[in-house]
Amino acid sequence: MSQRVLPERPLPGHAVCLDLRSAAGAYDLDAAVRAALDTPQPGGERRFLVLDEADRLVAHQLLYERLSSYGPAHIVCLAVGARGERKLSRSLTLRPPAAGVLWLFDTVEDGVPGEAVLRPLVDVLSTPEVFDAVLRALGEVVHGVAVPAVRVLEHDLTEEARARAWRQAVEGLTGPDVPAGTASASASAEQLPGALGLLLDEGVPRSLAGHRLLSPQGRAGSRLAACDEAVEDAVDGYHRVRGAAGLLGGAALTVDLPGDIERATEELARFRTAVADAFGAAGGSRLTAEHRGVLRDRGVELPEMPREITRAGIVPALRDHTHDLIGKGLPLRSVAARLSALSARTAPVGSAARLARLDVICGPERLRRLGGRYPFTAGGSRPVAFVVTGILALLAGLGPVFGWYLGPAVGVLAAGLAHLMLQRRPNRSPDGRIDGGGSTGAAPRLVGGMLGGLVGAGLGGYLGPPPWLGAVAFVGSVTAVVLLALRDWTRAVDDWWERADPEEARRILREIEALVVTTAVHDWLFAEVRHHCSAGAGAVARLLRGLADTADTRGQAYGRSAAPPEMEAAPEAVREAVPPPAKDGSTTSWSWEDWTDGGEEDVWSDMDDDLPPVRTSAPPPTPTPAPHGTPTPAPAQGPPSSPPPRGGPPSLPAPAWLERRYGDGGPLLVDTLVGDLVTGTLQILDRCWAGIERDPGAIAPAVHEQRIAELLDETRLRLERDVAASPPPRYDGLRDPHALSGPAALTDRSDRPDAARLTGVAPDAVALLILSEDDPLRTVALCGPEHLRLLSHDPLAARQVRFVPEAMRSGAAGNDIWRGTAEDVVWTGAGRHAGILRLVPLRADVVHTVRAEEAGET
DSSP: OGGGGOOOOOOOTTTTEEEEOSSSSOOOOHHHHHHHHOOOOOOTOOOEEEEEGGGTTTHHHHHHHHTTTTTTOEEEEEEETTTTTOEEEEGGGTTTTTTEEEEEEEEEESOOOOHHHHHHHHHHSSSEEEHHHHEEHHHHHHHHEOOOOOEEEEEEEEEEHHHHHHHHHHHHHHHHOOOOTSGGOOOOGGSSSSSHHHSSSOOOOGGGGOOOBBBBTHHHHHHHHHHHHHHHHHHHHHHHHHHHHHHSSSSHHOOHHHHHHHHHHHHHHHHHHHHHHHHHHTSEEEHHHHHHHHHHHHHOOOOOOTTOOOOOGGHHHHHHHHHHHTTTTOOOOHHHHHHHHHHHHSSSOOOOGGGHHHHSSHHHHHHHHHOOOOOOOSOOOOOHHHHHHHHHHHHTTTTTTTTHHHHHHHHHHHHHHHHHHHHHHBBBBSSSSSBBOEEEHHHHHHHHHHHHHHHHHHHHHOOOHHHHHHHHHHHHHHHHHHHHHHHHHHHHHHHHHHHOOTTTHHHHHHHHHHHHHHIIIIIIHHHHHHHHHHHHHHHHHHHHHHHHHHHHHHHHHHHHOSSSSHHHOOOOHHHHHHHOOOTTOOOOBBEEEEEESSSSOOTTTTTOOOOOOOOOOOOOOOOOOOSSOOEEOOOOOOSSSOOOOOSSOOOOBBBBBBEEESSSOOTTTHHHHHHHHHHHHHHHHTHHHHHHHHOOOOOHHHHHHHHHHHHHHHHHHHHHHHHHSSSOOOTTTOOOOOOOGGGGGGGGGGGGOHHHHHSSSOOOHHHHHHHSOGGGGSSEEOOOOGGGGGGGOOSOOOOEEEEEEEGSSSOOOGGGGGOOOTTTEEEEEEOOOOEEEEEEOOOOTTTEEETTTTTTOO
């Protein structure tokens, strides 16, 4: 028995095919029936397409009855008869309306039926819509037995196009390997769902914004308060010292800026030590009750878990993120890389790892710089101070007589103020314990003032200005000296304060506080959640890589085979039975005209003259009128309309009633295949999330890799059977397939591309065949000339079934080509074949119904 005539697996909803023909060697028919019964079918629908030998229908009565053992079943039997048979016996089981028989005749000398006839016929009849239509038609003919006459068009891909599309689809699903550390693998917190983004941005949930982690009575909290107080005292003292009150008043005598800065530095160092001690004491990656007690002893009060994030919400967020990435068209390996990066970034490392960051914020170098002693420098440039003081003293000495005293007095005043700056410099403690040193330029001012005053007095005596002018010049010079001294003092105090920068301690405090908050939230409170997220993301990433590797391996195995799976599995003897291509590249066409009895007797001698017009061979190529009067060529006979695929085993020859059209793949073929694979992968993942929630490490990748292998098998099968025109099985496990974007959205039934955009072959020829006027000569009867005498004499007794895949309804030429379609056209949900099945009934005396008690062998 040849298994190549049967599909490897029925497509969802298709009839289950069963071969009960005998062959050399034992074949377990009971096992075949059991396998057929165990094949899942949609609820309430049980269809069986049975191939059997015409003379064994009664002997196999019990087998047919067993097909109804699980409930009512519908059976269409393809009864293959030998060339010498003139009678057909069948049991009551094969009567309408639940069953019917199509009688066709063997064409090969050794009794094995022609593959070229049976395989496409089985593909057509197993389609549920055609199956049901044929069964209804058989119920309307005598005895429910008919001889089929067929004309079929087949739209398919070349093997190169099929292999190329499959390879590109698998590559589109898996993608190249992406290292987890690359920029394309990382994602910002804004690109993630809220719960996952909260784990990455190191922010604080809104519900914890007002919580005080460091108790004021605790070790760290008290150090923080003392440091803050010391910095505040230093800032207050700086504002008191920098003005006139600091230089001319007594503020500088009571303010101890160096002492305040020293105290702030020491308290900051103590605070840093207390924080480091807390980090080290609770440094594990998982927070325990014991750790909470240790932190409480060190003054750290942890709040309860914030309501914004919980462990129970992590896996749903991971699921949404993964589905979103895959649904947008990212390959599995790219998604795995992003999840690996997420796993690495969310993995809890413990608060001890924050000590390095604490050292950066408040390390010995920053403390040393903060506690350093910086000199106080006032007065600006010394030559400038010499000149300016000399000029002011010269002006003060222009007065008559008193100029010899007033001019040098201005120089003495300037030098005295400079000395006062040095005595009251802010970097010196009132008790002298801390002194950063300084320089105010008193000597240049004294020398410049003395010289300028003497020169001014001499010039005044020579010029003799009025006394009031000398008084005004003296007052102006004294005022200028005092204002310049105050300016130099303020600038020098500000410059020293900026270099000492005691307020850096406050900034360091805030940074350490922020680090404590981040550590408390992300390393202590979120430790369990981060561990769960990291483990879950890592598990999904590993699973996706495993699925991608399996898909690559499976896809490469398919890609190395240019022949369909059934050809690969066929025995060598069967392969040799396939005729080689002709020299012109076409395959040899088989015709019923080649079948003769080998004798010269007249097989037409006893035929009646009023037999129905049934062709047994291809018609002459005469034009057939189209619906609108345009002459159209009749369907071609002989070789396929396009050459068979190159680079692989030769295809089966096309019978006279089958016209093949090969395409190189339409623009949406690869995207459709990728969408099917993506949707199936999401269904596989949907089965994993519950296990990830329980224990990410307990996922069994082999189970899911087997599932994606089955997904690849199913998708590849549909590619082989009907160029993926039929949608995949409804994915009940998928939460919302319509919410997908990118290629995954193409799996929706309503958006399924038509056959033209999948195969690259326009459906015009199909429309011409279906729309042309009824003409029995268009079909080829699957019987020899010697069997025509067995057919019914009534030309109106024949029944006709026209069938077209729904995917061919809208094609490259648009819907207009289907205008005027006959009402009896059956639109099928899947398939690569369109055409006409004409069922010609037999004469009443040809079919014999055998009751159960009459049956011999069972």
